[in-house]
Amino acid sequence: MPEILSAPLALALTAVLSYLLGSIPFGVLVTRAMGLGDLRAIGSGNIGATNVLRTGNKAAAAATLVLDGAKGAVAVLVARAMLGEDAAQVAALFSFLGHLFPVWLGFRGGKGVATFLGTMIALDWRIGLACCATWLVVALVGRISSLSALVATASASLWLFIFGQGQLFVLVVVLTVLVYVRHWPNIQRLKAGTEPKIGAKKG
Secondary structure, X not given: OOOOOOHHHHHHHHHHHHHHHHOOOHHHHHHHHOOOXXXXXXXXXXXXXXXXXXXXXXXXXXXXXXXXXXXHHHHHHHHHHHHOHHHHHHHHHXXXXXXXXXXXXXXXXXXXXXXXXXXHHHXXXXXXXXXXXXXXXXXXXXXXXXXXXXXXXXXXXXXXHHOOOHHHHHHHHHHHXXXXXXXXXXXXXXXXXXXOOOOOOOO
């Protein structure tokens, strides 16, 4: 591809294709395929794995989690293989934006945690696994998915310096800020002590 397209055009194409991949609403597709109804009319209405879990179907939630993470990881890995590290970061950002603002759902998407973790694993598996471990520890202790997500994404900035990947700092900060913006209602409920526990049905 570098021989055929100029670098700016190649990066622009990477952005578009990564966005389209990231915008695939796997939560909606999985729940529909498994006969669980319209996910947007269930619980919080969010299209992510946490809301899928409120259907009571753990397999559907697990599938959504894996697929939402995989789309970010695939975008990064393909971009890196074809165009290098700059393209990998572009792919990480735009696949993430695709999940948050999918064109297929009127730009009303998920909160991005699984896709964030998927992109981190693809960018540097050590950072990704450290973020996943952070999520798991907080989830086991607090039993609140949003708190686990907020701590795990915030921890990424620490992990990238521990593992010598400071060049990812700007990208990680941007993704983390977007996660926090999307979790603003959750943050307010956490402050009020009304945020539901993992697996609890909402609404």
